[in-house]
Amino acid sequence: MDGSITEGAQQFLKFFIHYYKFVEIDSLYILYVYHFLNKDFVKHSQKERLLLSEVIDEIREKVPLFTRRIEEFAEVPDRSTLLYVILYFITCGLFGIYWVYTLTNDPNRHFESHELIEKELITALKEILSKQ
Secondary structure, three states: OOOOOOHHHHHHHHHHHHHHHHHHHHHHHHHHHHHHHHHHHHHHHHHHHHHHHHHHHHHHHHOOOOOOOHHHOOOOOOOOHHHHHHHHHHOOOOHHHHHHHHHHHHHHHHHHHHHHHHHHHHHHHHHHHHHO
16 A cells, blocks of 8 residues: 555545535534524513513403413523534534424423413403403
8 A cells, every 4th residue: 555545535535525514514504493493482482471461461450360470471581592502512413402302392381381371361351351
């Protein structure tokens, strides 16, 4: 052997470099999607919280027995994308598993809390309408 790279090794090296670039671009795309998914859920949660706080205050004036408070409504936490990206790269992508978990668990908790409040909101609204 004279130290030169064989044709098979060159092809493998080209494939590896091409694959690595694809994985790198794919990872950046996934992180981009994760970031906007989290921020979208946070915005949704904040806007909905504002609306519900107004509605709950109005209902309490007309239906004194309405006991739900806005604090019972699960809010999606605003997670630091920069910290998550750093942890993603430090752990060679393994932190992405936890990130996906938070992207599914946070909205699920939020929407499960809808069940608690929405049923009583509907009942209270029906009571208000029946008094008119």
